[in-house]
Amino acid sequence: MMRIIRYLLVVTFLVVAIYGCSPVQENEDVLFQVSTMNAIFRADYDGEITYGKLKQHGDFGIGTFDALDGELFALEGKFYRIKADGKAYPVDDSMKTPFAVITFFQPDKSVLLDEASDYKQLRKYLDSLLPAKDIFYAIKIEGTFEHVKARNIPGQNRPYPQFSEVVKNQIIFEFDDVQGTMVGFWCPAYLEEINVPGYHFHFITKDKRMGGHLLDCQTENVKIEIDYTPEFHMALSESG
Ligand SMILES: [Zn+2]
Structure with a gap:
Protein backbone atom coordinates (compact mmCIF):
# COMPACT_ATOMS: atom_id res chain seq x y z
CA MET A 1 0.00 0.00 0.00
CA MET A 2 2.77 2.43 0.91
CA ARG A 3 4.42 1.72 -2.38
CA ILE A 4 1.23 2.60 -4.26
CA ILE A 5 0.87 5.86 -2.33
CA ARG A 6 4.49 6.72 -2.97
CA TYR A 7 3.99 5.93 -6.66
CA LEU A 8 0.90 8.15 -6.80
CA LEU A 9 2.82 10.96 -5.14
CA VAL A 10 5.55 10.69 -7.75
CA VAL A 11 2.97 10.75 -10.56
CA THR A 12 1.25 13.78 -9.02
CA PHE A 13 4.57 15.53 -8.66
CA LEU A 14 5.44 14.82 -12.28
CA VAL A 15 2.09 16.15 -13.49
CA VAL A 16 2.60 19.33 -11.47
CA ALA A 17 6.17 19.59 -12.72
CA ILE A 18 5.14 19.22 -16.35
CA TYR A 19 2.03 21.43 -16.37
CA GLY A 20 2.84 23.77 -13.50
CA CYS A 21 6.15 24.87 -14.91
CA SER A 22 5.29 25.15 -18.57
CA PRO A 23 4.35 28.74 -19.45
CA VAL A 24 3.48 27.73 -23.02
CA GLN A 25 0.88 25.27 -21.73
CA GLU A 26 -0.76 28.01 -19.67
CA ASN A 27 -0.61 30.80 -22.22
CA GLU A 28 -1.73 29.25 -25.47
CA ASP A 29 -5.41 30.20 -25.34
CA VAL A 30 -4.95 33.48 -23.51
CA LEU A 31 -5.51 36.81 -25.15
CA PHE A 32 -2.99 39.25 -23.68
CA GLN A 33 -3.85 42.91 -23.92
CA VAL A 34 -1.87 46.02 -23.01
CA SER A 35 -4.04 48.88 -21.73
CA THR A 36 -7.50 49.66 -23.14
CA MET A 37 -9.12 51.40 -26.08
CA ASN A 38 -10.59 53.72 -23.48
CA ALA A 39 -7.04 54.93 -22.69
CA ILE A 40 -6.47 55.54 -26.42
CA PHE A 41 -9.74 57.49 -26.59
CA ARG A 42 -8.44 59.54 -23.60
CA ALA A 43 -5.39 60.41 -25.75
CA ASP A 44 -3.02 58.36 -23.59
CA TYR A 45 -0.53 57.30 -26.29
CA ASP A 46 2.55 56.74 -24.13
CA GLY A 47 4.09 53.29 -24.48
CA GLU A 48 3.44 51.12 -21.41
CA ILE A 49 5.40 47.91 -21.94
CA THR A 50 8.28 46.95 -24.17
CA TYR A 51 7.93 44.74 -27.21
CA GLY A 52 10.54 42.46 -25.63
CA LYS A 53 8.08 41.80 -22.80
CA LEU A 54 5.03 41.68 -25.07
CA LYS A 55 6.61 38.94 -27.21
CA GLN A 56 6.59 36.63 -24.18
CA HIS A 57 2.79 36.60 -24.37
CA GLY A 58 2.23 35.71 -28.00
CA ASP A 59 3.42 35.33 -31.57
CA PHE A 60 0.37 36.81 -33.30
CA GLY A 61 -1.40 40.12 -32.90
CA ILE A 62 -2.03 43.77 -33.61
CA GLY A 63 -1.55 47.04 -31.80
CA THR A 64 0.27 50.32 -31.95
CA PHE A 65 3.50 51.99 -30.83
CA ASP A 66 4.58 54.79 -28.51
CA ALA A 67 2.93 58.07 -29.63
CA LEU A 68 0.82 56.00 -32.10
CA ASP A 69 3.88 55.88 -34.36
CA GLY A 70 3.10 52.73 -36.34
CA GLU A 71 0.66 49.83 -36.63
CA LEU A 72 1.73 46.45 -35.29
CA PHE A 73 1.42 43.33 -37.43
CA ALA A 74 2.66 40.16 -35.70
CA LEU A 75 2.54 36.73 -37.30
CA GLU A 76 4.46 33.52 -36.55
CA GLY A 77 6.61 35.40 -34.03
CA LYS A 78 7.70 38.01 -36.56
CA PHE A 79 6.80 41.58 -35.56
CA TYR A 80 6.43 44.45 -38.03
CA ARG A 81 5.87 48.15 -37.46
CA ILE A 82 3.97 49.73 -40.35
CA LYS A 83 4.58 53.45 -40.37
CA ALA A 84 2.79 56.41 -41.94
CA ASP A 85 4.60 55.79 -45.25
CA GLY A 86 2.80 52.41 -45.43
CA LYS A 87 6.09 50.50 -45.19
CA ALA A 88 6.81 47.69 -42.71
CA TYR A 89 9.86 48.08 -40.46
CA PRO A 90 11.42 45.69 -37.94
CA VAL A 91 10.38 46.01 -34.29
CA ASP A 92 13.09 46.52 -31.73
CA ASP A 93 12.56 44.82 -28.34
CA SER A 94 13.13 48.15 -26.55
CA MET A 95 10.21 49.85 -28.35
CA LYS A 96 7.08 50.34 -26.26
CA THR A 97 3.37 49.97 -26.92
CA PRO A 98 0.41 51.88 -25.43
CA PHE A 99 -2.09 49.32 -26.80
CA ALA A 100 -1.61 45.83 -28.18
CA VAL A 101 -3.55 42.56 -28.39
CA ILE A 102 -1.60 39.36 -28.75
CA THR A 103 -1.89 35.57 -28.40
CA PHE A 104 -0.17 32.34 -29.34
CA PHE A 105 -1.96 31.41 -32.57
CA GLN A 106 -3.09 27.81 -32.87
CA PRO A 107 -6.11 27.56 -35.18
CA ASP A 108 -9.14 25.53 -34.04
CA LYS A 109 -10.95 25.99 -37.34
CA SER A 110 -9.71 26.36 -40.91
CA VAL A 111 -11.83 27.01 -44.03
CA LEU A 112 -11.29 28.10 -47.61
CA LEU A 113 -13.29 30.97 -49.07
CA ASP A 114 -12.95 31.05 -52.86
CA GLU A 115 -16.02 33.22 -53.49
CA ALA A 116 -15.26 36.89 -53.99
CA LEU A 126 -16.94 34.97 -40.27
CA ASP A 127 -19.93 35.51 -37.94
CA SER A 128 -21.28 32.14 -39.07
CA LEU A 129 -17.98 30.45 -38.18
CA LEU A 130 -17.77 31.73 -34.58
CA PRO A 131 -19.42 29.22 -32.25
CA ALA A 132 -20.03 31.52 -29.26
CA LYS A 133 -20.25 35.26 -28.99
CA ASP A 134 -18.78 35.68 -25.51
CA ILE A 135 -15.10 34.83 -26.05
CA PHE A 136 -12.31 36.30 -28.17
CA TYR A 137 -11.26 34.87 -31.53
CA ALA A 138 -7.89 35.36 -33.17
CA ILE A 139 -8.34 35.31 -36.95
CA LYS A 140 -5.87 34.95 -39.80
CA ILE A 141 -6.99 35.43 -43.41
CA GLU A 142 -4.38 34.74 -46.05
CA GLY A 143 -4.51 34.61 -49.85
CA THR A 144 -5.44 36.75 -52.83
CA PHE A 145 -7.41 39.96 -52.48
CA GLU A 146 -8.95 41.89 -55.36
CA HIS A 147 -8.68 45.01 -53.27
CA VAL A 148 -7.45 46.11 -49.87
CA LYS A 149 -7.85 49.54 -48.32
CA ALA A 150 -5.68 50.20 -45.28
CA ARG A 151 -4.72 53.25 -43.27
CA GLU A 174 -4.99 50.93 -51.61
CA PHE A 175 -3.81 47.62 -53.04
CA ASP A 176 -5.27 45.90 -56.13
CA ASP A 177 -4.85 42.20 -56.99
CA VAL A 178 -2.62 41.69 -54.03
CA GLN A 179 -1.49 38.66 -52.07
CA GLY A 180 -1.20 39.11 -48.36
CA THR A 181 -2.41 38.38 -44.87
CA MET A 182 -4.91 39.89 -42.49
CA VAL A 183 -4.40 39.20 -38.78
CA GLY A 184 -6.75 40.35 -36.09
CA PHE A 185 -9.43 39.59 -33.56
CA TRP A 186 -13.13 39.41 -32.98
CA CYS A 187 -14.05 40.92 -29.62
CA PRO A 188 -17.41 40.57 -27.81
CA ALA A 189 -19.68 43.64 -27.63
CA TYR A 190 -19.66 43.63 -23.81
CA LEU A 191 -15.94 44.56 -23.88
CA GLU A 192 -16.59 47.93 -25.47
CA GLU A 193 -14.17 50.55 -24.01
CA ILE A 194 -11.66 47.76 -23.27
CA ASN A 195 -11.11 46.54 -26.83
CA VAL A 196 -12.68 47.09 -30.26
CA PRO A 197 -16.06 45.27 -30.41
CA GLY A 198 -16.41 43.13 -33.53
CA TYR A 199 -13.58 42.73 -36.02
CA HIS A 200 -10.25 44.56 -36.02
CA PHE A 201 -7.65 43.56 -38.62
CA HIS A 202 -4.25 44.70 -39.80
CA PHE A 203 -2.99 43.77 -43.27
CA ILE A 204 0.43 43.11 -44.73
CA THR A 205 1.45 42.24 -48.29
CA LYS A 206 2.94 38.79 -48.99
CA ASP A 207 6.43 40.29 -49.36
CA LYS A 208 5.94 41.84 -45.87
CA ARG A 209 6.80 45.28 -47.19
CA MET A 210 3.56 47.27 -46.90
CA GLY A 211 0.29 47.29 -45.02
CA GLY A 212 -1.76 49.01 -42.34
CA HIS A 213 -4.96 49.02 -40.30
CA LEU A 214 -7.63 47.45 -42.50
CA LEU A 215 -10.54 49.67 -43.55
CA ASP A 216 -12.01 47.65 -46.41
CA CYS A 217 -11.29 44.64 -48.59
CA GLN A 218 -12.54 42.42 -51.39
CA TYR A 228 -10.79 30.22 -30.09
CA THR A 229 -9.41 32.27 -27.21
CA PRO A 230 -11.47 31.95 -24.02
CA GLU A 231 -8.99 33.42 -21.53
CA PHE A 232 -8.15 37.07 -21.16
CA HIS A 233 -5.21 38.78 -19.44
CA MET A 234 -5.11 42.57 -19.36
CA ALA A 235 -2.03 44.57 -18.30
CA LEU A 236 -3.08 48.02 -17.11
CA SER A 237 -1.04 51.16 -16.65
CA GLU A 238 0.00 51.98 -13.10
CA SER A 239 0.24 55.66 -13.99
CA GLY A 240 -3.43 55.72 -15.07
ZN1 LIG B 1 -5.79 48.81 -35.96
Missing part, protein backbone atom coordinates in the same frame (compact mmCIF):
# COMPACT_ATOMS: atom_id res chain seq x y z
CA SER A 117 -16.52 38.69 -50.89
CA ASP A 118 -16.53 42.29 -49.89
CA TYR A 119 -15.69 43.18 -46.28
CA LYS A 120 -19.34 43.15 -45.22
CA GLN A 121 -19.91 39.70 -46.74
CA LEU A 122 -16.64 38.47 -45.25
CA ARG A 123 -17.66 39.61 -41.75
CA LYS A 124 -21.06 37.96 -42.16
CA TYR A 125 -19.36 34.72 -43.20
CA ASN A 152 -1.76 54.43 -41.27
CA ILE A 153 -1.37 57.38 -38.97
CA PRO A 154 1.68 59.55 -38.31
CA GLY A 155 3.33 59.58 -34.87
CA GLN A 156 1.84 62.19 -32.53
CA ASN A 157 3.50 64.98 -30.56
CA ARG A 158 2.63 66.18 -27.07
CA PRO A 159 0.22 67.52 -26.05
CA TYR A 160 -1.51 64.60 -27.67
CA PRO A 161 -4.62 65.41 -29.72
CA GLN A 162 -7.83 63.42 -29.25
CA PHE A 163 -7.99 60.16 -31.22
CA SER A 164 -10.87 61.53 -33.34
CA GLU A 165 -8.51 64.33 -34.46
CA VAL A 166 -5.62 61.91 -35.07
CA VAL A 167 -7.73 59.77 -37.39
CA LYS A 168 -8.53 62.82 -39.54
CA ASN A 169 -4.87 62.79 -40.61
CA GLN A 170 -4.82 59.12 -41.55
CA ILE A 171 -3.10 58.18 -44.79
CA ILE A 172 -4.95 55.72 -46.99
CA PHE A 173 -3.20 52.96 -48.93
CA THR A 219 -11.34 38.85 -51.11
CA GLU A 220 -10.75 36.64 -54.12
CA ASN A 221 -9.41 33.37 -52.76
CA VAL A 222 -8.43 33.14 -49.11
CA LYS A 223 -7.84 30.69 -46.31
CA ILE A 224 -9.46 31.61 -43.00
CA GLU A 225 -8.05 30.27 -39.74
CA ILE A 226 -9.69 30.89 -36.37
CA ASP A 227 -8.22 30.36 -32.91
